[in-house]
Amino acid sequence: MSSGPWERAPVLADEARLRQVVANLVGNAAAHTPPGTRVRIGVGTADGRAVLEVADDRPGMAAEQAGRAFDRFYRADRSRGRGSGAGAGLGLAIARSIAAAHGGDVELETAAGEGARFRPALPLLDQD
Numbered sequence: 001m002s003s004g005p006w007e008r009a010p011v012l013a014d015e016a017r018l019r020q021v022v023a024n025l026v027g028n029a030a031a032h033t034p035p036g037t038r039v040r041i042g043v044g045t046a047d048g049r050a051v052l053e054v055a056d057d058r059p060g061m062a063a064e065q066a067g068r069a070f071d072r073f074y075r076a077d078r079s080r081g082r083g084s085g086a087g088a089g090l091g092l093a094i095a096r097s098i099a100a101a102h103g104g105d106v107e108l109e110t111a112a113g114e115g116a117r118f119r120p121a122l123p124l125l126d127q128d
Contacts, residue, residue: 006042006043006044007043007044007045008043009043009044009045009050009051009052009124010050010124010125011050011102011122011123011124011125012125013102013122014102017098017101017102018098018102020094020095020098021052021094021095021098021099021106021120022041022052022054024091024092024094024095025052025054025091025092025095025118025120026039026041026054027091028091028092028118029054029056029116032059032076033056033057033058033059034058034059037056037057037058038056038057039054039055039056040053040054040055040056041053041054041055045124046121047121048123048124049104049121049122049123049124050121050122050123050124050125051119051120051121052119052120052121053117053118053119054117054118054119055115055116055117055118056115056116057115058113058114058115059112059113059115060110060111060112060113060114060115060116061076061110061111061112061116062111062112063111066108066110069092069108070092070093070096070106070108071089071093072089072090072093073088073089073090074089074093075089092106092118095118095120099120099121099122102122102123103122103123104120104121104122104123105120105121106118106119106120106121107119107120107121
């Protein structure tokens, strides 16, 4: 999806909850990438679903971290305490549960040093 043009992707969903998903994903990108790192956000369709993509160039996650990224209270960087601006480790779990409540999911594509790409995907609105 990220290599093609972005396009409309209508869904039937709770706008406030979808805003929460976007805020969680963009907030994570801002919190876990070095200053000056490029973060891309786009919307389109893939495989009959509406897809939002939040992608960054660095630092990415190791396989073990990626496997636990959506676990409640999991924080990949344990050195970042809540006092340093880090959250409680709930944002990705909440994003996934919101997507699931709308009949979708949040996909993660990442590798250490290769960036991260989060893709909430929801069923497209049947416009017939």
